[in-house]
Amino acid sequence: MTPRIEIDDEVFQRLQDQAAAFVDTPNDVLRRVLGLSAPTETNEPVAARQPGNLAKLVNAGLVKPGDRLTHVRKRSGTTYHAIVTTDGWTQLPDGRSFRGPSPALKECVGSQIDGNRNWTHDASGKTLRQLLDLTA
Template structure:
């Protein structure tokens, strides 16, 4: 059984303010504030999370867990990386995970950006969009 804690309204509001909407749980925010790297260990989780947006690529074998994604900003040349998790989430080098590739890329570049179009799968040299398109045309 996982221990539970109660927090007052003010603490909960602060956690919400620091959370990435639709991505972070209060535990994710606390882990980040406390300086823990990476996601919670499997035995620390009370429930399994739903499959991420890249799960269909993992299931089809087009992408393997741990495969690296790269984005290069055209003007500055800044390079960003992420990896695909076994359940199809996008994980940044600091351990934060995102349901889809776009929120992960937005977190890096600071503005809304299409992750499927702009992340390149290192192993294949294709964008996620190209891989997803190949998956739908082969079905």
């Protein structure tokens, strides 16, 4: 059972003011304000989870753990970032991790989008697709 707390209207309004519309729950805002990382997408401990889809790039030395990925939406100019984890997962700034780059990018932009073609690896300036093509 998850513990429940009651908050007054003023606190709830402040949480709403700091939330990203249609993305954040009050819990997400509280975790961010308190400096807590978000739970990962799975319930498995990081050490026990399967390698992510970018593990091939990490193992080939084309991407290093901690390398940043960037996506810029052309129409709005909004920029999103993620990092590559040691086990090849894609981690968003709020701590949520995704096995593949596409689900991570979908979480950012709100619609299905090809992460391999749309995330750019900052260190090389290449898309993930371009890097994956080098391993073929």
